[in-house]
Amino acid sequence: MGFLLAIVTALFFPGIILRVKSIASGRKGPGIMQPWKNILVLIRKESVFSTTTSYISRIAPAVYLSTVICALLLLPFPGMPSWLGFDGDFVLFAYLLALGKFLFILGALDTGSSFEGMGANREALYSMLAEPAFFILFGTLALLTGQTSMDQIFGSFQFSGHNSFIIGFIAVYLLVQIAMIENSRMPVDDPKTHLELTMIHEVMILDHSGFDLALIHVGTALKFAMYGLLIANFLIPVDAGQVLMNNEYLTINIGSGIKNYIGKEWMAVIQIGIYFFVQIIFAAMIGVLESFRARKKLVRNPQFIVTLSSIAVVAFILVLLITFKMIG
Amino acid sequence: MESTILLIPFILSFFILVMPTGMRYFYTLGVAVFLILVTSVPATEALLHPANAPRSFIAGGSLGSITFTVDSLTAFFILITNFTVLTGLLYSNGYLSSYRTTKTPAQFALHYFSYVWLHISMLCVLMLREGTAFLIAWELMAVSSFMLILFEAEKRTTLKTAVNYLIQMHVGLVLLIIGFLLVEAATGQFGFDGLQSYFAGYANAPLFFLFFAGFAVKAGFIPFHTWLPEAHPAAPSHVSGVMSGVMIKMGIFGVVRVLTFVQYDAYIVGIIIMILATLTGLYGIMMSIVQTDLKKLLAYSTIENVGIIGMGIGLGTIGIGSDNPALTILGFGGGLFHVLNHSLFKSLLFYCAGSVYKATHTRNIDLLGGLIHKMPRTASLFLFGSMAICALPPLNGFISEILIYYGLFAGMQVNSVFQTMSMLLTIMSLALIGGLALFGFSKAFGLAFLGLPRSEIHVDDNAVSHGMLFPKLLIASIILFTGLAPMFLLAPLLGMIGSQFHLDSGQVILPLIHVLSKISLTGVILILVVFAILILRRKVLKPEKVSHGPTWGCGYTAGNARQQYTATSFSANFAELANPVIAKQIEYTDIHEEEILPGGRTFEVKHEDVFNRTLNKITGYSMLVLKKIARLQTGNIQHYIMYAFIFILIIFVLLYLNVL
Numbered sequence: 003m004g005f006l007l008a009i010v011t012a013l014f015f016p017g018i019i020l021r022v023k024s025i026a027s028g029r030k031g032p033g034i035m036q037p038w039k040n041i042l043v044l045i046r047k048e049s050v051f052s053t054t055t056s057y058i059s060r061i062a063p064a065v066y067l068s069t070v071i072c073a074l075l076l077l078p079f080p081g082m083p084s085w086l087g088f089d090g091d092f093v094l095f096a097y098l099l100a101l102g103k104f105l106f107i108l109g110a111l112d113t114g115s116s117f118e119g120m121g122a123n124r125e126a127l128y129s130m131l132a133e134p135a136f137f138i139l140f141g142t143l144a145l146l147t148g149q150t151s152m153d154q155i156f157g158s159f160q161f162s163g164h165n166s167f168i169i170g171f172i173a174v175y176l177l178v179q180i181a182m183i184e185n186s187r188m189p190v191d192d193p194k195t196h197l198e199l200t201m202i203h204e205v206m207i208l209d210h211s212g213f214d215l216a217l218i219h220v221g222t223a224l225k226f227a228m229y230g231l232l233i234a235n236f237l238i239p240v241d242a243g244q245v246l247m248n249n250e251y252l253t254i255n256i257g258s259g260i261k262n263y264i265g266k267e268w269m270a271v272i273q274i275g276i277y278f279f280v281q282i283i284f285a286a287m288i289g290v291l292e293s294f295r296a297r298k299k300l301v302r303n304p305q306f307i308v309t310l311s312s313i314a315v316v317a318f319i320l321v322l323l324i325t326f327k328m329i330g
Numbered sequence: 331m332e333s334t335i336l337l338i339p340f341i342l343s344f345f346i347l348v349m350p351t352g353m354r355y356f357y358t359l360g361v362a363v364f365l366i367l368v369t370s371v372p373a374t375e376a377l378l379h380p381a382n383a384p385r386s387f388i389a390g391g392s393l394g395s396i397t398f399t400v401d402s403l404t405a406f407f408i409l410i411t412n413f414t415v416l417t418g419l420l421y422s423n424g425y426l427s428s429y430r431t432t433k434t435p436a437q438f439a440l441h442y443f444s445y446v447w448l449h450i451s452m453l454c455v456l457m458l459r460e461g462t463a464f465l466i467a468w469e470l471m472a473v474s475s476f477m478l479i480l481f482e483a484e485k486r487t488t489l490k491t492a493v494n495y496l497i498q499m500h501v502g503l504v505l506l507i508i509g510f511l512l513v514e515a516a517t518g519q520f521g522f523d524g525l526q527s528y529f530a531g532y533a534n535a536p537l538f539f540l541f542f543a544g545f546a547v548k549a550g551f552i553p554f555h556t557w558l559p560e561a562h563p564a565a566p567s568h569v570s571g572v573m574s575g576v577m578i579k580m581g582i583f584g585v586v587r588v589l590t591f592v593q594y595d596a597y598i599v600g601i602i603i604m605i606l607a608t609l610t611g612l613y614g615i616m617m618s619i620v621q622t623d624l625k626k627l628l629a630y631s632t633i634e635n636v637g638i639i640g641m642g643i644g645l646g647t648i649g650i651g652s653d654n655p656a657l658t659i660l661g662f663g664g665g666l667f668h669v670l671n672h673s674l675f676k677s678l679l680f681y682c683a684g685s686v687y688k689a690t691h692t693r694n695i696d697l698l699g700g701l702i703h704k705m706p707r708t709a710s711l712f713l714f715g716s717m718a719i720c721a722l723p724p725l726n727g728f729i730s731e732i733l734i735y736y737g738l739f740a741g742m743q744v745n746s747v748f749q750t751m752s753m754l755l756t757i758m759s760l761a762l763i764g765g766l767a768l769f770g771f772s773k774a775f776g777l778a779f780l781g782l783p784r785s786e787i788h789v790d791d792n793a794v795s796h797g798m799l800f801p802k803l804l805i806a807s808i809i810l811f812t813g814l815a816p817m818f819l820l821a822p823l824l825g826m827i828g829s830q831f832h833l834d835s836g837q838v839i840l841p842l843i844h845v846l847s848k849i850s851l852t853g854v855i856l857i858l859v860v861f862a863i864l865i866l867r868r869k870v871l872k873p874e875k876v877s878h879g880p881t882w883g884c885g886y887t888a889g890n891a892r893q894q895y896t897a898t899s900f901s902a903n904f905a906e907l908a909n910p911v912i913a914k915q916i917e918y919t920d921i922h923e924e925e926i927l928p929g930g931r932t933f934e935v936k937h938e939d940v941f942n943r944t945l946n947k948i949t950g951y952s953m954l955v956l957k958k959i960a961r962l963q964t965g966n967i968q969h970y971i972m973y974a975f976i977f978i979l980i981i982f983v984l985l986y987l988n989v990l
Contacts, residue, residue: 049871052881054782056702058713061860064867068859072852086855088848089841093735094723096761098856100768101722107772108713111895113881114700114781119895126772127903130765137761141742141754150739198884208882213871217863304907311758318754322747 004079004231007274011281012220012227013038018282022289037223041216049212054114062109063210063217069102070224077231078153080238080273089150092140096133099184102221103129110206117198121205124300128190128202131307132183138314139176142169146321156235169324170236172317177236178284179310181229185222187288189306192297200300226288227281234280238273333387336398339365343446351435355423358442362419362449366412369453373405373412377822380829398457402826403590406666407456407576407583410673414575415449417801421681422568424798428688429481437481444477448572455580461510461520468506471580472499475573479565491557491564498557502547506584509540525591534595541588542603549581550636552610553941559617562629563693567684570625571677574632579669582639586662589647590830597651601752604644608759611637613911615763619770620905620912620937622897624683624693627774628676631719634763635672638731639665641756645737646827648749655833657741662827663838664733667820671726671812675718678805681798682712686778689793695897697785698778704789709779711802716771718809721764724853726812729820732849733842735760773900782891814850817843898935905937912937 017034024031051060076091076098078084084091103125110122144150146169147158159166183190186203198205207218298306342361349357372385384401400408422445426438451474454467476499479492513524516532528537547554558578562570585603592599614633621627642665649657685708686701687693702709714725721727735757742753783789812819821839828835883889905914915936921928962973 045870048875048877050877050879053878054700054881056706056709056780058702058780060867061864064863065860068856068863071859072856075855076852086848086852088845090732090736090739090845091848093732094728094849094852097721097723097728097764098852100720100764101717104717104720104722104768104772108776108780111772111776112702112780114891114894115881115883116889116893116895117884118881119781119900122772122776123895123900123903126769127907130762130769133761133765134758137757138754141739141757144739145742145750148743150736208884212875213867217867304903315754322750 003082004077004084005074007079007277008074008077008224008227008231011230011278012223015226015230015281015285016219016223018285019289019292022286023293026290026293037219041219044211044216044219045213047212049214051211052113052115052209055112055209058105059109059112059209060214062105062112063214063221065105066102066109067217067221067224069098070221070228073098074224074228074231076152077228078156078235079231079277080156080235081269083153087151087153089154091151092136092155095152096136100129100133106206109210113209115209117201117205118208120199121202124202124303125186125206128183128303128307131304132180132310135176135307135310135314136180138311138318139173139180142314142318142321143173145318146325152235159236160239169317169321172313172320174233174236176310176314176317177229177233178287181226181233182288183307183310184229185225188292188295189298190303192292194292195297200297226285230281230284231277233284234277237280238276333389333398335368336387336389339368339446340450343443343450346443346446347439349439351438354435354439354442358446359419361446362415365446365449365453366416369400369408369457370412372400373408376400376402376405377409377826380826396458396463397460398454399459400457401830403583403586403830404456406823406826407579407669408453410579410670411449411452411456411576414572414673414677415452417677417681417805418568418572418575419445420801421571421684421798422566424795425566425568425681425684425688427795428793433481440477441481444474445569445572448474448478448577452577452580456583459522461514461522461524464521465503465507465510468580469503471577472496472503475565475569475577478569478573479561481566481569482564485564488564491560495557495561498547498554502544502554505540505544505547509537509544512537512540522587522591525588529591529593534592535599538588538592538595538599539602542585545581545584545588547581549578549585549640550610550633551581551606551640552613552633553944555610555614555633555636556939556942556945558633559621559626559629559939562632562680563623563625567625567680567687570629570684571680574629574680575673575677578632578636579673582636582643582665582669585643586666586830589643589650592647592650595651596647600644600647600649600651602644603647604641604752604756607637607640607644608756609637610634610640611763612759612766613637615766615770616908616911617937617939619766619773620901620914622694622696624686624695624698624774624778625680626693627695627770628679628683631767631770632672632676634767635668635676635719638734638760638763639668639672641665641760642668642730642734642737645734645741645756646831648741649737650831652744652749654741654744656838657737658831658833659824659827659835659838660733660737660740662831663820663824664730664737666827667733667816667823668727668730670819670823671718671730671809674805674809674812675715675725675727678711678715678802678809679719681802681805682708682715685794685798686712689790690787692787695774695778697787699781699784699891699894700779701783701789702779704791705779705794707799708794708802709775711799711806712779713775714806714809716775718813720767720771723849724813724856726809726816729813729816729846729849731760731764732845736845769901769904773897777895777897777900781894784891784894784896814853816846816850820846911940913940913943 014034016037020032021034073095075086076084076095078087107122107126110118143155147155149155149158182188191202193204195201207215210218339361346354346358376385380402384399387398388395451467451470455471458464458467476492476496479495482488510520513528514520517524517527550558562574565573611634614630614637618627618630618634621630642661646658646661649661689705718725718727721731738753738757742750824835824839905912915938916933918933919931921931
């Protein structure tokens with residue numbers, strides 16, 4: 003379920019970002035489907051391979067896309083456990099993405115270009131620094147909920163009282179930032195930069211063309227949708243009826259108030275509605291952010307990324323306080 | 331089975347020294363295979379039926395006898411040892427072929443003889459429980475590996491490294507002897523069997539850490555690791571593979587063996603092991619990233635993996651200390667499974683590095699590049715090994731790490747802030763180690779094998795024979811099997827841990843089966859999706875649509891291979907961040923002022939092991955003291971007689987005063 007929704011989202015996600023950016027900068031801009039039209043063009047196009055490259059750069063895009071697809075299969079949708087989910091699935095989730103990244107980095111190094119080496123190097127460094135933040139975040143959630151599989155975590159997260167809003171806020175913030183780093187977007191990397199020296203993601207795909215480049219674009223679009231789905235999991239009520247019983251502060255929880263008046267069959271519709279709402283907001287936010295914010299200096303990036311880990315640690319300590327472990 | 335059969339290979343091994351050149355290798359192989367069969371059969375039995383274990387074999391005759399004991403823990407290590415020793419031996423024939431012209435047959439004979447004795451001594455270390463015999467085997471292991479490192483003794487650095495190794499091993503040995511003596515003094519039993527009663531009656535932690543220090547020298551825990559990154563590169567590659575794959579695991583074995591007897595203080599012991607292991611892991615991988623020597627990089631990564639194994643063991647010990655059987659089984663299960671996995675992928679990587687060295691005569695990544703075109707099979711196998719060691723799914727490294735993650739997350743759910751926090755920090759470190767390993771191995775593979783050659787190095791196309799590829803393929807297939815169907819190997823392992831620590835492993839295994847099957851399923855799906863996309867790619871990308879050209883140089887057309895990223899520059903930004911830990915040093919060759927037309931200027935980036943510096947300081951001080959004492963050694967016979975006289979006089983005086 004989550005998988006299908008994510009694919010649908012991936013169709014318009016890059017388009018929304020583009021639209022928002024063009025509106026923000028006062029341009030007419032391309033249509034929402036333009037990124038996908040580009041991808042279709044790429045698939046039809048011829049490919050040029052560097053004579054330096056080996057089979058690594060030919061399989062790298064395929065593996066990159068496959069890992070994103072498999073990672074998506076692990077994600078739950080509220081109320082519907084994921085098909086592959088199990089205890090500790092987020093570890094697999096993180097390591098699957100790492101596999102894609104590993105091949106992607108090697109694909110860039112395969113060309114023997116100093117520019118692509120630069121990009122590969124930065125990508126490796128930043129993703130290495132971002133890894134702990136993700137794990138601390140999920141450690142925090144596991145501690146709060148006492149669960150270790152993603153659908154259980156998200157399922158019981160909603161019922162853990164009004165404290166969950168504080169943690170939820172931090173979690174969403176962290177996930178948005180991690181998504182930005184993993185997708186090489188604004189504060190860390192600027193996809194629209196024109197100087198190869200300052201690129202990260204863009205410079206790594208310089209020598210990919212045609213079908214392979216299309217695979218990478220599809221993978222990136224899916225990756226956005228994937229993080230959007232992850233974030234949406236925090237915000238969509240699993241079952242509003244139960245939220246009502248356990249939670250006095252339900253007004254803050256989007257949509258749960260409506261639940262009183264509607265039957266269960268409508269619940270799914272509302273969930274999907276909220277899901278798309280979250281995704282659109284997420285995409286629009288990226289667009290706005292990229293229009294009005296400058297990229298960080300490259301030397302400042304590590305500092306910024308490590309900050310995320312410390313925020314995650316703060317969340318963890320907060321959970322310790324909430325669960326009274328620190329006092330008791 | 332007749333127990334004395336165990337001793338036959340011991341005697342057979344001596345004939346290696348007198349074998350004619352043509353038959354020596356095959357004879358050695360025969361002896362090794364014999365040894366492997368003789369030990370693997372009881373080991374497999376003991377592992378599959380832990381209830382019947384331990385089984386003892388009393389070998390010997392009228393002159394005396396030795397008791398070999400095979401229990402399930404021993405059995406697990408025996409099987410790993412046998413496999414890696416076998417692949418190493420298979421690989422060695424091809425690898426050593428280029429030395430035939432430079433080395434004498436006697437040197438070869440000694441090398442193979444030492445190799446077999448390394449195997450024998452490792453098996454003895456595993457099977458002997460009596461103190462003296464164990465220590466002799468331990469010593470034999472150090473000496474035989476010392477001989478193996480010395481294969482290229484004509485290089486001064488090799489000689490120095492080997493002596494350094496031997497000295498450090500003896501520091502470890504002394505600690506073990508002290509440990510056993512303390513046990514004997516207290517219980518009257520010299521050996522592992524005495525530990526049971528010792529730990530029942532005396533403080534546990536001090537003696538444990540004495541043993542731990544002794545074994546840690548072998549295993550490579552910081553700060554006892556300094557021999558490791560020197561010795562591994564100096565040894566021939568099949569020896570590095572065996573040393574890194576199984577010999578250092580004897581240290582792990584020792585630690586686990588002693589832990590099975592610990593009765594009190596397990597909690598604090600576990601916490602300390604975990605802290606030490608976490609630091610070991612982080613330090614190892616951080617140093618690994620900045621290395622430019624391919625084998626040194628692998629050697630530091632061995633330290634990292636020992637850290638990961640240690641995390642598992644520490645976690646398991648915390649489980650014992652807090653009466654949490656799930657934690658014990660997951661911790662030890664993850665740690666020991668990583669022992670197996672590491673022995674597989676690290677030996678594979680060392681063999682690949684050996685093939686690279688044999689073909690190019692260098693291990694410096696800064697000089698390599700583009701090897702994937704010249705050595706495609708070695709490159710693919712190195713990539714495979716790198717993926718496994720970075721714990722990427724669907725390969726085996728991931729399985730052992732997820733077990734440890736599991737244990738850590740389970741350990742977090744307790745009512746103790748201290749434990750929760752330390753679990754979180756370990757999780758954080760493990761995640762960071764994962765990211766760093768990815769960084770390090772994308773550098774190792776990406777720069778050595780991809781791109782263009784960074785120097786004019788001649789690559790010998792015929793360097794890697796089929797005989798050298800076969801053991802690597804064997805290892806690679808087992809890595810894949812272990813990754814996709816881990817339960818086959820994991821179930822007996824977990825059963826073994828259950829029986830060693832007297833726990834019921836069933837309730838942990840059942841949910842694990844569910845989880846592991848899901849992981850395998852994801853792995854299979856991943857492989858299928860990759861193939862589906864590749865087939866689609868082949869369909870869409872018809873040959874007429876593909877053209878080739880130079881790498882896009884961003885408008886700059888005079889780019890050449892020297893402008894590529896090098897191993898040093900790839901790790902430069904990381905080195906900047908981690909400078910306090912990895913101690914970067916840049917050495918310049920100075921240009922003199924009076925020179926009117928100065929030549930080129932070069933610089934070298936080095937990363938010194940900070941522990942080595944401390945160690946050198948200590949040895950420096952002790953050298954100063956010893957030099958002062960050395961004044962006594964005058965070379966004058968009269969003085970020596972005087973020393974003896976003074977000594978006797980002191981004895982007399984002491985006797986007279988009733989002190990002695």
